[in-house]
Amino acid sequence: MAQEALPSWNDGKSKQAIVDFVTRATTTGGADYIVPEDRIAVFDNDGTLWTEQPVYFQFEFIADRIRALAPEHPEWNEKEPYKSLLAGDLKSVAAGGEKSLVELGMATHAGMTTDEFAAIVKDWFATARHPKAGKPYDEMTFLPMRELLDYLRANGFKTYIVSGGGVEFMRVITEKAYGIPPEQVIGSTIATQYAVVDDIPVLNRLPKIDFIDDGPGKPSGINKFIGRRPVFAAGNSDGDYEMLRWVTSTKSPTFALIVHHTDAAREYAYDRQSSVGKLDKALNEAERRNWLVVDMKNDWKTIYAGGP
Secondary structure: OOOOOOOOEOOOHHHHHHHHHHHHHHOOOOOOOOOHHHOEEEEOOEOOOEOOOOOOHHHHHHHHHHHHHHHHOHHHHHOOOHHHHHOOOHHHHHHOHHHHHHHHHHHHHOOEEHHHHHHHHHHHHHHOEOOOOOOEHHHOEOHHHHHHHHHHHHOOOEEEEEEEEEHHHHOOOHHHHHOOOHHHEEEEEEEEEEEEEOOEEEEEEEEEEEEOOOOOHHHHHHHHHOOOOOOEEEEOOHHHHHHHHHHOOOOOOOEEEEEEOEOOOOOOEOOOOOOOOOOOHHHHHOOOOOOEEEEHHHHEOOOOOOOO
16 A cells, blocks of 8 residues: 555545645656756755744754853853843844844854864754743654655655755755755855864864855856756745745746744744744745745644644
């Protein structure tokens, strides 16, 4: 007996639309057949593959690192944005805008080798817990989306993550969480520099932003690192708008999906007014652009593995 496709999805138009597209794309001789080498699927991460509320997981990592490093930096107790972060005043941190976030990011992500950073991130994922659910962050992945990744790969698609998150932060966990290896993860980067320390070659992480993989940066990153225009794209916010537009702008068969967070009981409900994962413009244009809007509350039987 054949295994059911997308078992954590409720039967309905969303599930059927995905299955119909994949069936058409893989039916040899059909009008919408896509040759295997062109079956490229790209997925945003935050809010698309795992929970992003109340703040992005990487910001929680930054906050934890600032608290851990604070004893070595007594000056932070009187210096913004560190002072507000250490006091738990996230509104004041946010009021500092991009400048404050970049400063915090450089203080916690630079000044070490790539291997040292990977070890710090790995240790954090092993111990940190989500503030609402109390679960390890790597257990906050969406089971229906993991099934979608598996379903696409079973039908000859190659799956990539294309996220505004830090690429070396995500790469530590993506293979375990989603079955996506590090080389298929595209994200924001800081500059690195080759050096030889005690006769050992290393890559040092510098306090300088190299590339922001968000908004219009996503199509650029896909073109630079994949070299093929995807035929399937999934996102959840206006930060994915340009990626969805670019992927679906050809005459070839394509598919775009937006995860709409509508389930306050099992996860969170938010869209147009949210400061995290704002979904406004993409939601307005989804119907006329033929993008599937997945209603988390109604389309998914469960959110996380093991429920709810």
